[in-house]
Amino acid sequence: MADARPLNIPIIIGTVRRGRMTAHAARFIFGELSKYAGVATELIDIAELPLRTDDAGEATKDPGFSAKMNEADALVIVSPEYNHSIPGLLKHVLDSCLKEYIHKAVGVVGVSAGPFGGARMIENLLPVLRELGLVAIFWDVNFGNVSKVFDEAGNLLEPAYVRRAEKFLKELVWMAKTLRYGRENIPAG
Ligand SMILES: Cc1cc2nc3c(=O)[nH]c(=O)nc-3n(C[C@H](O)[C@H](O)[C@H](O)COP(=O)(O)O)c2cc1C
Numbered sequence: 001m002a003d004a005r006p007l008n009i010p011i012i013i014g015t016v017r018r019g020r021m022t023a024h025a026a027r028f029i030f031g032e033l034s035k036y037a038g039v040a041t042e043l044i045d046i047a048e049l050p051l052r053t054d055d056a057g058e059a060t061k062d063p064g065f066s067a068k069m070n071e072a073d074a075l076v077i078v079s080p081e082y083n084h085s086i087p088g089l090l091k092h093v094l095d096s097c098l099k100e101y102i103h104k105a106v107g108v109v110g111v112s113a114g115p116f117g118g119a120r121m122i123e124n125l126l127p128v129l130r131e132l133g134l135v136a137i138f139w140d141v142n143f144g145n146v147s148k149v150f151d152e153a154g155n156l157l158e159p160a161y162v163r164r165a166e167k168f169l170k171e172l173v174w175m176a177k178t179l180r181y182g183r184e185n186i187p188a189g
Contacts, residue, residue, distance in 0.1 A: 006040040007073045007176045014079030014090040016047040021146045022111045024154040026078040032165045046093045061096045069100035074176035081112040081121035102133035103183050105175035107168055109141040117142020137175050139168040
């Protein structure tokens with residue numbers, strides 16, 4: 001199953017809030033994923049997308065975001081927990097594509113001020129991901145009490161997250177490879 005093409009795994013920053021701690025978590029995951037040989041990654045900041053809010057669903061598709069989703073083999077979604085769910089604008093962005101996601105892997109990183117690391121947000125996001133055709137892995141990374149995990153400059157204060165990120169990313173890379181093989185070699189039923 002050797003493949004010369006790198007796996008393409010972009011990381012979505014799932015909130016536009018000014019001062020968001022989620023950006024620190026996303027940059028940390030970006031740094032860890034960048035260490036993997038054979039993986040190409042980038043940060044996609046939903047705050048930088050030309051978001052249309054005068055319509056919904058695929059009518060709001062941004063060609064740039066759509067192309068990135070088409071090219072992706074897997075996604076990492078880094079999202080805060082807002083009232084136990086995902087930010088509305090993240091849902092709006094995810095809803096703008098559909099066929100772009102099908103049979104691709106996704107891993108979710110939760111970020112919260114509270115102790116549960118976005119666990120309730122993740123539980124609410126999973127059925128959405130399934131409906132979009134994405135395949136969620138069974139590891140998450142949970143940044144609970146996030147103001148104690150990163151300093152204001154975004155430096156990681158809790159080294160245990162390096163091992164947690166590794167477990168998560170190894171599984172995601174495996175699933176990305178497996179699903180790429182399936183998309184390219186096994187006819188869909
Ligand atoms: C609208 C809104 C709702 C929130 N709801 C929750 C929540 O349900 N649980 C929680 O632990 N933190 C909640 N928070 C706090 C965020 O978890 C906190 O801001 C954290 O830093 C992650 O979000 P950030 O990337 O916006 O900083 C909420 C914040 C906002 C702005």
